[in-house]
Every structure is written in C-alpha cells, then in structure tokens.
Amino acid sequence: MSKYATITLPTELVNKALEKGIDLEELVITILIEKLDLNPSEVAKFRIELAEKFLSEAREYISEGDAVQASEEMYKAVEECIKALAERFDTPEAREAHREGRWWIKLLSRAAKTLSKKLNEPLINTAWSVAYDLHVWGFHEAALSPEHVEVNSPLIERLLEKTRQLLSQVPFKTEA
Numbered sequence: 001m002s003k004y005a006t007i008t009l010p011t012e013l014v015n016k017a018l019e020k021g022i023d024l025e026e027l028v029i030t031i032l033i034e035k036l037d038l039n040p041s042e043v044a045k046f047r048i049e050l051a052e053k054f055l056s057e058a059r060e061y062i063s064e065g066d067a068v069q070a071s072e073e074m075y076k077a078v079e080e081c082i083k084a085l086a087e088r089f090d091t092p093e094a095r096e097a098h099r100e101g102r103w104w105i106k107l108l109s110r111a112a113k114t115l116s117k118k119l120n121e122p123l124i125n126t127a128w129s130v131a132y133d134l135h136v137w138g139f140h141e142a143a144l145s146p147e148h149v150e151v152n153s154p155l156i157e158r159l160l161e162k163t164r165q166l167l168s169q170v171p172f173k174t175e176a
C-alpha cells in the first residue's frame with residue numbers, strides 16, 4: 001500500500017486552479033497543516049517525506065528519458081527542503097508564506113538566501129539556484145536532456161541529507 005493518497009477533483013476545477021497558477025498539492029498540504037494544527041516537527045517530517053518522494057520520482061523519470069518531469073520533481077524536492085528549513089528556523093519568509101497562505105517563488109528564493117546566511121550553509125542557496133534553473137529550463141522551456149537533469153541529482157541528494165541533519169540538530173521550540 002502506498003504512503004500517498006489520491007484526491008479526486010473535477011477536471012474543470014483543476015484546470016481553473018492551474019490557470020490561476022495554484023499548486024493544488026501545496027494548497028491541500030497548507031490547509032491540512034493549518035486545520036490539523038500540526039506541530040513544527042510533524043510538518044518538517046511530512047515535508048522531508050515529500051522531498052524524498054519527489055527525488056525518487058525524478059530518478060524514475062530520468063530512467064524513462066523524461067527530462068521535463070524529472071526537472072520538475074527535482075525542483076519540488078528542493079522546494080520542500082527549503083520550506084521545511086524555513087518553517088523550522090522561523091524565517092521571515094516562512095511567516096510571510098503563512099500569512100499569505102502560500103509559498104511564492106520569490107519567498108522560496110529569499111528563504112534560501114536567508115537560510116544559507118543564518119545557518120552558514122551555502123549548499124541551500126546553491127541547491128535553490130540549481131532547482132530554479134531546472135524549473136525554468138528543464139520544465140517550462142523543455143530545453144534540457146535527461147543527462148543534463150541527472151547531473152544535478154547528487155547536489156539535491158546532499159541538500160536532502162543536510163536538511164535532515166539540520167532539522168535533527170536543534171529541538172523544536174514549540175510542540176503542540
């Protein structure tokens with residue numbers, strides 16, 4: 001049995017959301033986190049789980065020769081790591097995302113830079129830069145081959161491992 005659930009939505013509703021640039025997965029996750037009043041360690045755990053899933057899916061897409069989908073899955077893995085760290089270390093960007101009810105690319109970019117400086121960890125900003133490159137040139141522009149995408153896998157794996165390490169180092173301030 002899979003660790004992930006599928007939600008059925010009317011196609012027209014999904015299309016309208018996509019037209020407005022709404023990331024339905026993130027919207028559902030954000031609403032559930034809020035409604036379930038999850039504590040920070042639970043949120044971080046779920047974000048890491050998603051990052052692992054996205055990275056695994058990226059590897060599958062690479063093996064199938066699908067550079068476009070592999071690019072987006074790698075991007076999403078990095079995105080989840082940055083969200084987990086930003087929420088854990090209570091960055092201004094995480095607070096703004098919470099107020100606005102969603103993460104914007106500009107907030108993710110700023111959070112990567114804030115975290116790199118705050119944690120003295122340049123890997124975070126480097127991985128974000130690579131992920132954004134994959135998002136634009138690999139996914140939106142479909143300009144990268146599977147080999148171009150795959151070369152980024154070790155860096156993203158290092159970010160995932162570093163994220164796990166950083167999240168485990170310091171106890172969470174507030175637990176529900």
